[in-house]
Amino acid sequence: MRIPIETFRLSNGLLVTFSEDHTAPIVAVNIWYHVGSANERAGRTGFAHLFEHMLFQGSENVEANEHFELVQRAGGTLNGSTWLDRTNYFETVPSNQLAIALWLEADRMGALLPAMTQQKLDTQRDVVSNERRWSVDNQPYGTWWEKLPALTYPDPHPFHHSLIGSFEDLKAASLGDIAHFFATYYTPDNAVLTIAGDFDPVEARKLVESYFGAIPRGKGKPPLPDMTLPDTFGGTLREVMHDDVSLPRIYLAFRSPALGDDAYYAASVAGAILGMRKGSRLQRVLVREREVAADVTAFTFDLPKGADILVVDATARPGVTDAQLEAAVVREIDRMRMDGVTQGEVDRAVALIGTDFIASMQQAGERADQLSRFATYFGDPSLINEQMDRYRAVTVADVNKFAATRLGEDNRAFLTYLPRDGAEEVGSEDAIGSSEVTA
Amino acid sequence: MSRSTRPTPGSPREYHFPKFDRRLLANGMKVLVAPTHNLPIVTVLAVIDAGGVAEPAGQEGIAELTARALNEGTPKYDGEALTDYMEHLGTSVGGAAGWDSASVAMTVLRENLENAFVHFAEVLVAPTFPVPAIERLKAERQAELMQIESEPRELADEKFDEYIYDLASRFRLPLGGTAESVGKLSRDAVVAFHAARYQPSATTLIVVGDVEADAVERMVAATLEGWTGPRVPAASANDSPARVTRSIQIVRKSDAPQSELRIGHVGVPRTHPDYFSITIMNAVLGGLFSSRVNLNLREAHGYTYGASSAFDWRREAGPFVIGTAVASDVTVPAVQETLKEVDRMRSEPISESELSLATSYLGGVFPIRYETTAAIATALATLTIYGLPEDWYDTYRERMSAVTVDDVLRAAHAHIKSDSMQIVVVGDEAAIREPLEALGFGPLDVVSP
Numbered sequence: 001m002r003i004p005i006e007t008f009r010l011s012n013g014l015l016v017t018f019s020e021d022h023t024a025p026i027v028a029v030n031i032w033y034h035v036g037s038a039n040e041r042a043g044r045t046g047f048a049h050l051f052e053h054m055l056f057q058g059s060e061n062v063e064a065n066e067h068f069e070l071v072q073r074a075g076g077t078l079n080g081s082t083w084l085d086r087t088n089y090f091e092t093v094p095s096n097q098l099a100i101a102l103w104l105e106a107d108r109m110g111a112l113l114p115a116m117t118q119q120k121l122d123t124q125r126d127v128v129s130n131e132r133r134w135s136v137d138n139q140p141y142g143t144w145w146e147k148l149p150a151l152t153y154p155d156p157h158p159f160h161h162s163l164i165g166s167f168e169d170l171k172a173a174s175l176g177d178i179a180h181f182f183a184t185y186y187t188p189d190n191a192v193l194t195i196a197g198d199f200d201p202v203e204a205r206k207l208v209e210s211y212f213g214a215i216p217r218g219k220g221k222p223p224l225p226d227m228t229l230p231d232t233f234g235g236t237l238r239e240v241m242h243d244d245v246s247l248p249r250i251y252l253a254f255r256s257p258a259l260g261d262d263a264y265y266a267a268s269v270a271g272a273i274l275g276m277r278k279g280s281r282l283q284r285v286l287v288r289e290r291e292v293a294a295d296v297t298a299f300t301f302d303l304p305k306g307a308d309i310l311v312v313d314a315t316a317r318p319g320v321t322d323a324q325l326e327a328a329v330v331r332e333i334d335r336m337r338m339d340g341v342t343q344g345e346v347d348r349a350v351a352l353i354g355t356d357f358i359a360s361m362q363q364a365g366e367r368a369d370q371l372s373r374f375a376t377y378f379g380d381p382s383l384i385n386e387q388m389d390r391y392r393a394v395t396v397a398d399v400n401k402f403a404a405t406r407l408g409e410d411n412r413a414f415l416t417y418l419p420r421d422g423a424e425e426v427g428s429e430d431a432i433g434s435s436e437v438t439a
Numbered sequence: 440m441s442r443s444t445r446p447t448p449g450s451p452r453e454y455h456f457p458k459f460d461r462r463l464l465a466n467g468m469k470v471l472v473a474p475t476h477n478l479p480i481v482t483v484l485a486v487i488d489a490g491g492v493a494e495p496a497g498q499e500g501i502a503e504l505t506a507r508a509l510n511e512g513t514p515k516y517d518g519e520a521l522t523d524y525m526e527h528l529g530t531s532v533g534g535a536a537g538w539d540s541a542s543v544a545m546t547v548l549r550e551n552l553e554n555a556f557v558h559f560a561e562v563l564v565a566p567t568f569p570v571p572a573i574e575r576l577k578a579e580r581q582a583e584l585m586q587i588e589s590e591p592r593e594l595a596d597e598k599f600d601e602y603i604y605d606l607a608s609r610f611r612l613p614l615g616g617t618a619e620s621v622g623k624l625s626r627d628a629v630v631a632f633h634a635a636r637y638q639p640s641a642t643t644l645i646v647v648g649d650v651e652a653d654a655v656e657r658m659v660a661a662t663l664e665g666w667t668g669p670r671v672p673a674a675s676a677n678d679s680p681a682r683v684t685r686s687i688q689i690v691r692k693s694d695a696p697q698s699e700l701r702i703g704h705v706g707v708p709r710t711h712p713d714y715f716s717i718t719i720m721n722a723v724l725g726g727l728f729s730s731r732v733n734l735n736l737r738e739a740h741g742y743t744y745g746a747s748s749a750f751d752w753r754r755e756a757g758p759f760v761i762g763t764a765v766a767s768d769v770t771v772p773a774v775q776e777t778l779k780e781v782d783r784m785r786s787e788p789i790s791e792s793e794l795s796l797a798t799s800y801l802g803g804v805f806p807i808r809y810e811t812t813a814a815i816a817t818a819l820a821t822l823t824i825y826g827l828p829e830d831w832y833d834t835y836r837e838r839m840s841a842v843t844v845d846d847v848l849r850a851a852h853a854h855i856k857s858d859s860m861q862i863v864v865v866g867d868e869a870a871i872r873e874p875l876e877a878l879g880f881g882p883l884d885v886v887s888p
Binding site: 001021023024025026060061064065068069072073074075076077092093094095096097099100102103106107110111122123124125126127128129130131133134135137138139140198207210211244245246247277278279284287288291294315317318344347348351352354355358359361362363364 | 443445479526528530547591592695696697728734741743764795796799800805812
């Protein structure tokens with residue numbers, strides 16, 4: 001399977017990727033802006049995400065609430081999301097509606113600010129505060145999203161601070177901040193545009209050039225501080241949270257190679273051997289044989305700069321303590337580190353990753369998003385067609401090298417959640433563990 | 440083409456839901472095959488009339504336990520060897536239960552289909568159900584139930600069902616069973632449920648992807664034609680409501696920063712003739728981002744990250760529910776605004792613009808919904824489970840577009856029952872009890888999770 005790819009760059013710097021597929025009369029439009037929470041200034045945690053919400057509040061030629069309505073009226077789906085190092089916006093529409101999707105994206109890239117008002121900002125600040133309550137504060141283990149990056153990327157590394165942000169910082173965000181962030185980061189030379197699915201490339205190119213061509217290039221963005229980090233944490237890091245949860249849970253993170261590095265693929269395969277599906281080591285041993293875990297998975301954050309993290313996420317069975325669970329997880333980690341993996345385990349992992357990859361490529365929106373990802377991070381969307389080869393190139397020795405150098409005690413970060421109960425000790429541990437905000 | 444001029448759409452390209460072939464094996468098993476050849480991948484989905492509604496009384500959770508235990512061992516392979524074999528083929532075969540059916544599914548590369556299907560078939564018809572696996576799955580369900588107690592969203596969903604359905608209704612208790620009912624389940628009960636419900640005449644096998652119907656029929660017949668058994672009796676959940684007067688329940692979660700709100704009542708069976716007008720009505724009320732409750736609660740008031748409404752479609756009447764999570768201090772205004780939207784829906788016609796938004800959205804996203812082999816297989820399962828006509832998906836968009844403003848008003852009037860609205864709130868009793876009582880909506884009681 002090869003995804004067809006054509007790329008060109010507008011004179012304002014916008015990198016455009018086309019990928020035709022006429023299976024169904026639908027087309028996906030996808031934009032990645034190379035800005036995320038990492039680019040926020042001190043005292044403005046959560047701003048990149050709040051800003052993403054503001055992009056749905058209209059622009060010069062689009063009324064408030066019209067963005068969603070116009071796409072849905074066109075028979076399309078849409079959304080956006082914010083991550084540590086990027087923000088994306090995407091629509092999938094019937095193929096005869098390509099123009100409206102491009103026009104909406106261009107109007108907010110070219111002229112967002114005329115539509116911004118204090119009232120819209122105040123409302124979205126409330127919406128995002130409620131998103132925080134819903135996904136973080138009123139959700140068991142919900143604070144892991146901000147606690148784990150804080151533990152594994154030392155302050156002031158750009159990935160250290162909270163993506164969703166504190167209520168205090170959200171409150172401080174002003175229309176001035178909106179204007180400044182827009183001018184700095186929401187520029188065509190800091191974005192990529194992908195169109196995937198059923199479209200005519202000649203027509204589409206005309207639309208792209210006429211809607212996006214006149215948007216001026218940006219004046220450059222401030223460089224991020226040096227993101228490089230040593231290969232390991234240099235010790236075992238720990239944080240304990242007493243939270244409104246029923247069962248103990250451990251997030252065990254290892255600093256791991258950045259996305260795109262050859263060693264990243266070995267780390268990803270190691271993660272799949274540990275935690276992907278029922279036949280993985282941790283699920284087989286912890287869930288099925290020893291019955292100490294209710295559930296366990298492993299995954300990477302997929303960050304392409306500085307360092308990535310590989311995370312094992314294990315929840316205890318009722319009656320199993322966090323110490324027992326931790327000992328069981330660590331035993332399997334040590335076993336992989338000391339004894340290595342087998343060819344069969346690597347084959348299993350690569351086979352599962354391969355099927356999932358092909359299954360996901362059935363969707364125009366997913367193809368567009370992956371193309372934008374490689375275009376944003378590496379300037380080359382065609383890397384999508386090398387992904388499976390790079391997985392297939394991973395050897396037992398590669399995985400063993402990763403395990404031997406990255407899974408040791410000098411590179412472990414434990415974020416442990418314990419049920420809060422009446423007998424909870426009051427001490428230094430609680431000072432760390434208390435949630436930073438209350439409503 | 441400047442940005443100041445809004446683009447207009449081109450002419451739409453035709454779309455047809457994938458053609459499918461229907462075959463009937465000698466043992467009574469139905470086979471549906473939908474060839475789609477864009478990628479070398481195949482989804483296999485067996486739908487069996489063995490869902491939660493078919494459970495014997497007192498064995499709540501047996502349908503899900505049975506479905507989940509299917510892949511724990513076959514005569515040829517124990518559970519671990521089976522998992523290992525399938526995962527080396529890049530796939531997994533797993534069972535799940537819904538209210539109206541159980542299912543067994545896998546998505547596999549075309550080149551591995553035949554090898555994987557042999558084991559798929561064994562999992563379906565000849566599971567060994569080892570005792571240790573059954574006991575482990577029961578313990579996993581107990582862990583899940585403990586987790587739900589501290590998870591406000593799922594807790595609100597479960598408490599709402601428990602609150603709105605009559606004591607005699609199966610829908611009152613969670614599909615996976617309660618701590619008490621699951622504790623009593625045994626391997627014998629699983630074996631008996633499998634023997635009673637997993638029968639060829641109660642099974643439809645759906646195959647979607649890079650295949651041809653004749654070859655699939657040969658493959659399935661070679662593997663499953665020896666599987667025989669009796670017809671299974673029809674089952675019923677009893678969808679009676681607990682009461683027909685307004686009332687409120689608070690589920691205590693002390694210091695919760697948000698109230699998880701569920702507002703609604705027992706809804707409508709899937710095969711109701713008003714299905715299309717109800718679907719449009721729900722889209723306008725709370726089914727779309729630009730729906731009334733979301734625009735009101737989120738975009739106008741900033742009370743919530745999101746608010747939506749849904750009819751949970753089942754053979755018998757599933758819940759109709761409006762759900763949202765709001766900051767504790769605006770719980771009452773959020774309830775009032777929601778009820779206002781409900782009353783407006785029932786008392787005045789929607790605008791032509793709202794109608795066209797809903798119909799063009801539902802018609803437009805139709806092909807987007809069926810991009811994957813798994814999604815097409817699920818759509819064919821829906822045909823099977825509810826006995827919908829063969830041309831259902833071919834006429835879907837036409838029938839959706841035919842709904843009028845008057846149809847929507849009629850549907851709202853007939854199917855949203857303002858006088859028997861039920862409210863369940865998972866939240867901080869100290870912050871919300873008094874103002875909710877002062878609302879005068881109806882009798883209020885408070886329970887613990």
